[in-house]
Amino acid sequence: MNITTKPILFGYGLTTKAIASSLGGGCTFYDDNAKETYIDKEGNTIHPSSLFKPTPNSIEVTTPSLPPSHPLIAKAQNLHSEYDYFADSMPFSIWISGTNGKTTTTQMLTHLLAKRGAVNGGNIGTPLALLDYKAPIWILESSSFTLHHTNIASPNIYLLLPITPDHLDWHSTPARYEADKLKPLLAMREGELALVPKGLNLPQTSAFVVEYDSVEFLAEYFDIDSSQVEFKGAFLEDAMLSLAITKVLFDEVDYAQINSFQRDAHRQQEIRDHKDRLWINDSKATNLDATIQALKGYKDQYIRLIIGGEDKGADLTPIFELMQTLNIQIYTIGKNHQKLDKLAKEYNIKSQISQTLENAITQIDREYQKDDIALLSPAGASFDQFKSYVDRGENFIRLVKNLKS
Numbered sequence: 001m002n003i004t005t006k007p008i009l010f011g012y013g014l015t016t017k018a019i020a021s022s023l024g025g026g027c028t029f030y031d032d033n034a035k036e037t038y039i040d041k042e043g044n045t046i047h048p049s050s051l052f053k054p055t056p057n058s059i060e061v062t063t064p065s066l067p068p069s070h071p072l073i074a075k076a077q078n079l080h081s082e083y084d085y086f087a088d089s090m091p092f093s094i095w096i097s098g099t100n101g102k103t104t105t106t107q108m109l110t111h112l113l114a115k116r117g118a119v120n121g122g123n124i125g126t127p128l129a130l131l132d133y134k135a136p137i138w139i140l141e142s143s144s145f146t147l148h149h150t151n152i153a154s155p156n157i158y159l160l161l162p163i164t165p166d167h168l169d170w171h172s173t174p175a176r177y178e179a180d181k182l183k184p185l186l187a188m189r190e191g192e193l194a195l196v197p198k199g200l201n202l203p204q205t206s207a208f209v210v211e212y213d214s215v216e217f218l219a220e221y222f223d224i225d226s227s228q229v230e231f232k233g234a235f236l237e238d239a240m241l242s243l244a245i246t247k248v249l250f251d252e253v254d255y256a257q258i259n260s261f262q263r264d265a266h267r268q269q270e271i272r273d274h275k276d277r278l279w280i281n282d283s284k285a286t287n288l289d290a291t292i293q294a295l296k297g298y299k300d301q302y303i304r305l306i307i308g309g310e311d312k313g314a315d316l317t318p319i320f321e322l323m324q325t326l327n328i329q330i331y332t333i334g335k336n337h338q339k340l341d342k343l344a345k346e347y348n349i350k351s352q353i354s355q356t357l358e359n360a361i362t363q364i365d366r367e368y369q370k371d372d373i374a375l376l377s378p379a380g381a382s383f384d385q386f387k388s389y390v391d392r393g394e395n396f397i398r399l400v401k402n403l404k405s
Contacts, residue, residue: 006023006026006027006028007019007027007058007059007060007061007080007085008027008028008029008030008052008058008059008060008061009027009028009029009030009060009061009062009063010029010030010031010049010060010061010062010063010066010072010073010076011029011030011031011032011062011063011065011066012029012031012033012034012046013063013065014063014127015063015064015082015127015128015129016029016061016062016063017044018127018128018129018130019061019082019085019127019129020042020044021042021129022129022130025042025043025044026042026043026044027044027045028044028045028047029044029045029046029047030046030047030048030049030051030052030072031046031047031048031049032048032049034046034047034048034049035048036048037051049071049072050071052071052072052075053075054075054076054077055077056077057078058077058078059078059080059085060072060076060077060078060079060080061079061080061081061082061084061085062076062079062080062081062149064081064082064123064143064145064146064149065145067170068148073149079149079151080149080151080152081146081149081150081151081153082122082127082128082129082146083122083128083140083142083146083150083152083153084149084150084151084152084153085128086128086129086153087152087153087154089133090128090138090153091133091135091136091137091138092136092137092138092156093137093138093139093140093155093156093157094109094137094138094139094140094155094156094157094158094159094245095122095140095142095155095157095158095159095184096109096139096140096141096142096159096160096161097141097142097143097144097147097158097159097160097161097181097184098160098161098162098163098181099161099162099163099164099287099289099290100161100162100234100285100287100289100290100293101161101162101234101235101237101238101293102123102141102142102161103123103124103141103264104235104238104263104264104267105159105161105238105241105242106120106122106124106139106140106141107120107124107261107264108238108239108242108258108261109139109159109242109245109246110139111242111257111258111260111261112242112243112245112246112254112257112258113137113139113246113249116136116137116250117135117136117137118135118136118137118138118139119131119132119135119137119138119139120138120139120140120141121138121139121140121141122140122141122142122143122146123140123141123142123143123146124140124141128140140155142184144167144170144171144177144180144181145167145170147180147181147183147184148171148180148183150183150184151187152187153187154184154186154187154188154189154192155184155188155192156192157192157193157194157195157245157248157249158184158185158188158192158193158194158195158196158207159195159241159245160181160182160194160195160196160197161197161237161238161241162197162289163177163178163181163197163200164287164288164289169312175201178200178201179201179203181200182196182200182201182202182203183203185202185203185205185207185209186203186204186205188205188206188207189206189207190206190207190208191208192206192207192208193207193208193210193248194207194208194209194210195209195210195212195241195244195245196209196210196211196212197211197212197213198211198212198213199211199213212241215236215237215240218237218240218241218244219240221244222240222243222244222247222248222253223247223253224240224243224244224247224253225253225255226240228255228259229243229255229258229259230259231259232297233268233293233294233296233297233298234293234294234296234297235263235268235297239258239261242258243258264284265281265390265393266281266282266283266284266389266390266393267282267284268280268281268282268294268297269281269282269393269397271397271400271401273400273401273403274403274404277368277372277374278372278373278374279373279374279375279376279396279400280294280298280373280374280375280376280377281376281393281396281397282294282375282376282377282378283376283378283382283389283390283392283393283396284389284393285377285378285379286309286378286379286380286381286382286389287314287379287380288311288314288315288316288318288319288379290377290379291307291319291377291378291379292318292319292322294375294377295319295322295323295326295328295375295377296322298373298375299325299326301327301371301372301373302327302328302329302369302371302372302373303326303327303328303329303372303373303375304328304329304331304364304367304368304372304373304374304375305328305329305330305331305375305377306330306331306333306354306357306360306361306364306374306375306376306377306378306396307330307331307332307333307340307377307378307379307380308332308333308334308335308336308337308340308378308379308380309333309334309335309336309378309379309380309381309382309383309384309385309392310334310335310336310380310381310382310383310384311335311336311339311379311380311381312380312381314379316339316340316343316379317343319379320343320344320346320347320349321347323344323347323349324347324348324349328349328350329349329350329351329352329367330344330349330350330351330352331351331352331354331359331360331363331364332344332351332352332353332354332355333354333355333356333357333359333360333378333385334355334378334380334384334385335380335384335385336380337353337354337355338353341353356385357376357385357392357395357396357399358399361374361396361399361400361403365403374400376392376393376396378392
């Protein structure tokens, strides 16, 4: 890494602390949580955000989560994202973004390209400052926050998964959210590939853009046999997109390798109870689109869906429109359980108010019929009743395993 200039860092978080550590400490931070100035064990000075005064020659690097309206962002003279700051040191890079599935797709593609020396980071958990700069390929899970703040760096390949409006409290409008997701195309060069969903408002770009709309399109366009891929639903599309990238880069499609990929817990994780009945833990489905994708994956079965949590005011009508085409009964839990039950009545969907996860599982246990599936896919955040989606998923597994015969 050839970066020596010490920037001003906005936010005392994982990304910015890793940058300071890579520079040997002694950096200056401005952080909302600092009530007064202090020095940490690495010699970094952390000031309250209110003390920031910009200087013309400074470089400011922000933690991704600070919104455009934040005073630090508004005052910055030379704002960089983490990606911008490391742009000159970044090896061949593949950026992956989307509303749902970007972590799984990043992991899948890394699994396929591990033999080529690829490493992953970004929003998936490893800051760029901690990545191996000698690795030939970086695969970066890229949030819309990071993309919004990025103006210099660009990927060699950009893979955008399907998007639906999200984080509107941050981006303000669906159009701005979409524009941030498409922003990498602005700086991409001729011959570089952008693989994006069909139907978006694409900006002018020098990149070679392939617009996809289905697994069938990906199979035909990239000559991949989807019948040899042992995933279904949204995971099948994630796998096909990952294989498309390896086909472009190395003219290879390794079915055995992609089929050996193990999904993270809490993403459509299938478990069996003492009666060998199928329960699916999809606690990581914290927004509408994730639950829609899960439902599509089990559309041929009778679904007993546990749904509810903190929906942050999202429009839930699309999921009920989908439910009208399915054999389904819902069990509503969490903060928005009454809202969900009211919508179920409007759309003539069978519904029970459960309020809690434990109640829902108890109700389903009594009503479960042969060949049903029980699916926890909340379409909402977990913080109204749980510490995290992981806590929610672990409670689901424990309750299912503890069912009595």
